[in-house]
Amino acid sequence: MLVRSAPLSAVPPVTLYAVLRLRQDVFVLEQQCLYPDLDGRDLEPGAVHYWAEADDGAVLGTLRALDEGGGVVRVGRVATATSARGTGVAAALVQAVLAATRGPVVLDAQSHLEGWYERLGFGRDGAEFVEDGIPHVPMRLTR
Structure with a gap:
């Protein structure tokens, strides 16, 4: 598995399609949430997209990191392909964000994942x- 990151404009189109498809599969279809996933924040200048690729290039997981101002980064849209759950993909993505940032990191975790984020x-x-x-639940990691 390889973790990659880039602003939206630098994400290869086929990869971007796979990332957005994964987000739709998890949030809209699996979790049955009808909401505007494409909310404009992916396009913000400080937004960085992270994704994990299998050896064959398949997207296994994704998240986005947003600049909230004042040095705060917001992690969101954390999604893992069903076939890759429990393999450390999401943890590797979150750890990549933590390695790339210096200030506080915040997120809104689904409550059943609170212990995992802890x-x-x-x-x-x-x-x-x-x-x-x-x-x-709102969560924060301060360093």
């Missing part, structure tokens, strides 16, 4: 809330 160093940073019918 193992990566994140801590709860507020009250649970519901988004698109799924409970979430």
